Amino acid sequence: MRPSLLDPLFAEASALPGVGPKTGKLFDRLLGESGQPARVVDVLLHLPVSAIDRRNRPKIAQAPIGAVSTLQVRVTEHRPPRGKGPYRVLTEDETGDLTLVFFRANSGWIEKLLPIGETRWVSGLVEIFDFYRQMVHPDRVVDEAGLKALPPVEPVYGLTEGLFQRVAAKAAAAALDRLPVLPEWLEDQTLRLGGWDTFAASLAKIHHPQQPQDLAPEGQFWARLAYDEFLSHQLALRLVRAKMQTLGGRAQKGDGVLAAKILSALPFVLTGDQKGALAEISADLASDRRMLRLLQGDVGSGKTIVALLAMAQVVESGRQAALMAPTEILARQHFATIKPLADSAGLIIALITGRDRATERRATLEGLASGAIQIAIGTHALVQDDVAFAGLGLAVIDEQHRFGVQQRVTLADKGAAVDVLAMTATPIPRTLALAFFGDMEVSSLREKPPGRQSIDTRAINVERIDEVISGLSRAIQAGARVYWVCPLVEGSEDSDLAAAQDRANDLRQFFGDKVGLVHGQMKGRDKDAAMAAFAEGETKILVATTVIEVGVNVPEATVMVIEHAERFGLSQLHQLRGRVGRGSAKSSCILLYCAPLGETAKARLEILRETEDGFRIAEEDLRLRGEGEVLGARQSGAPGFKIARLDLHAALLRMARDDAERALEQDPELTGERGKNLRLLLYLFERDSALRLLRAG
Structure with missing residues (x-):
């Protein structure tokens, strides 16, 4: 159960003052998810993308062209439009003139906003047109009282059609007001090292910046929040991993007979990397701890053969194996690659997808349930309720980042003490591996098999x-x-x-x-x-x-x-x-x-x-485009960080990993004083789904 302290943050955004049902739908479109409206916490963590600095307050003659300035002017003349032209208002100060330009504006509204003879403060972009200074549609037109309420640095938010900056800013301010007093979940040493303020103060500084650098992603306030998000993610990963290990595994040693037959049928010898990865996987399978390992390799580095040899070891020990791929094309490709080698070793394998004929499917399900079929290859059809194994010992998940944690756990739950081997053909930079697969050991294939062409x-x-x-x-x-x-x-x-x-x-x-x-x-x-x-x-x-x-x-x-x-x-x-x-x-x-x-x-x-080095390419891709493009971070199962950016905050991720490990070593159940505070953090960033999974597991 989520702590009641956080309930105000998980109310619908439409309940915020100044939002209401109509504007709430715009926030739902911007920040909500399928079947879930936007909530106060979503508004709170929707950080500005940039800022407008309204502190520059020169005289008209000194206002820089092409930049935002806030100017004190006296209104001298109104020039209503002729035909479809704009409405112009002439203003001045002791140094020069400034024309305010309004397109398709209501003349009564402009006359009320800018009375002739009155002094007003206008803020916006100063440009030159026909040798005269002008400001098209000023961002702000206020009197002296309004100037005092004008933020010196105004945050700019990502919007959706129909939603305006002032509405987004008011909603953020209202969300901040809903933020309860939260205990500190970071250690004093971490706070001192980063020069960080509290979680709440950091949010307030970003939503109400006093200078543009206050909301810079590389600045100290954003860094504090990024660290919190990383820490919640790393804690969740480690809790899942700890649960996997405490559940215990089952030693699957095998006698090497089937593996030897497969190796003798190969038209090539394994690379050094393949042998190394296989030794690591084999040791994991043979131990009494559950394996949770990622096998990453460049295109054509031979991951499938390593996976098949791992599956053969499990079959040798008397159990079954399953390989799950994200698409039917890929599942069929794996089946076509593996079947001849499996046949050479006398292994019985089957393909299961979402469009098998009823008679074929029935026979496959019977074979899996009886144990006659030793290896199943398929799509997410493998995790459907009617698929039962006689004794599943190894789940291989291909292109792991395309599946959610839920699907991985569901397949692993098809047997007792199932070992898990995830594979990806996208070589992953160390930073990304920590973020996406921080709960796994990693084996890497960097060598290309003999005969691969440049x-x-x-x-x-x-x-x-x-x-x-x-x-x-x-x-x-x-x-x-x-x-x-x-x-x-x-x-x-x-x-x-x-x-x-x-x-x-x-x-x-x-x-x-x-x-x-x-x-x-x-x-x-x-x-x-x-x-x-x-x-x-x-x-x-x-x-x-x-x-x-x-x-x-x-x-x-x-x-x-x-x-x-x-x-x-x-x-x-x-x-x-x-x-x-x-x-x-x-x-x-x-x-x-x-x-x-x-x-x-x-x-x-x-x-x-x-x-052609995929590992170097992945590093460059992360540098150029960020994590979303390397692994498709918006796909199911990816962290989908709201605040943290792996290209900017990689060092913080490593710190958060060490912090999470240290916290769980000292307090594995998170029941101590800091542990309880960290539980709040997990709920705040909605990493509690991993906790529910491990409890169920």
Whole structure:
């Protein structure tokens, strides 16, 4: 149960003074989530994006052009509009003149706001038009009394259509008034080290800044709040991990017979990294503690083989294993890769997805329940209620960041003392690994297996697309197969992005029925058919959206064209490029871009041309774009930090991790004085869902 002290913060935002039901709906659109309206805490933690400095109060003649100034002026003349022109008000001081310009304004309102002969303070952007100083739609027009109430530095909030800055600021002030007196959950040493004030004082400084740096994300007030958010997240991760470990595991040692058969069937030897990761996983499985490990590896580094050998060890010990993938294409790809190797070892495996025929599904469910099927590969269909295992011992979660903690735990709950191995093909910088997978041990695959080809990467202006198509014609005649990736499925009038369907139609004019199409809006069977036709060589060009980003394995594909490459994230470009270079033939990647390129887009394309090291690329992606683009932070299961920014606050995350570990070592149940305060923190940042999961686990 959430402590009653926090109840005022979890009331609906529409209950705030000055908000009400109508404005409340705008806050719901801005800050609410599906099925949940915006609450006071959401308004409180919706921090300003910038500030307007109204402290600059020069005379008219000294007001800087192109900057905000707050000026004391005397109203001298009103000039109502002629026709559709603007309403102009002439003002002056002893140094010069300033024209105030209003478009489509009510004349009675302006006359009342700016009476002739009266002195007023106006604040806004000063510009030059026809050699005269002017201020178009002043932000503020106030008298002396109003000036005293005018904030010297005004916060600027992210808004939605229909919501205005003054309303957002008033709501934030009202939310601050609702904030109860909270105990301090940080240690004195941490506060001194950061030079930090209390949680409440830091929020107040950001919502009511006295100078622009008060609300800078790198400033001390924002840093305090970012640390609190990190600490709540790290505590939740560690509580889940501690619960996993206290639940105890079951030793799954195996005799190595099945693994040996799989290894002998491989056409290559394992890399050093694969052997190292396998040794770590094998030791975890053999111990009596539950495994919770992340296996991260670059595109084509051989994670699937490591996972299969881990699953074989579990089967050797008399139990079952399951591999869950986020999409049906990826699940089927894993099944196609694993089945021949499993057959060579005599392993019985099955595929389970959301669109299996009723008879097939019934047979699969019976096989899993009886233990006849030893390894199940599938989508989230694996966690449905009717799926039961005779003795599940290992859950492998592929592309972990695309699943929520709930799905991971639900699959692990399909058996007793189930070990968990998560995998990701997106190499994760250390900072991100702490944020997204702080409850896991990490094994990394950095080496490429023997035979993997380097990929010739080139950036080409889209104006030269005819040359690219001519080059493809020659490549296809020589036996190549080509991916052509577009950012959208179909065109629209308000977007100039290439659409997959339109591009497929264009290419069919040159290549006829050699062109296939696959995208996320197609039915599953149609997607499978399009992928199969490409894999078997019936089609030579596969036009696709990013549905092929992960897992698709066609070794014969040697050319990747990415249209509007400047619109993709760096890690996503790297993942797409990794669909080629998987066979013995030389491969290339063409990045078609639309000029002019911004600095960030230019940097991305240059980095991609320079290196194929996914770990370096992920670090650069984090630096250039932030965590949301590296792992898709808005997807289910990602932390979705409201305040903290990994690109700015990485050092704070490491501090918070150490703090969380220290706190739980000293008080594992969080029942001491600081522990109770930390529980408040967990509820405040809504990390209590992890607590509920571990209690249920």
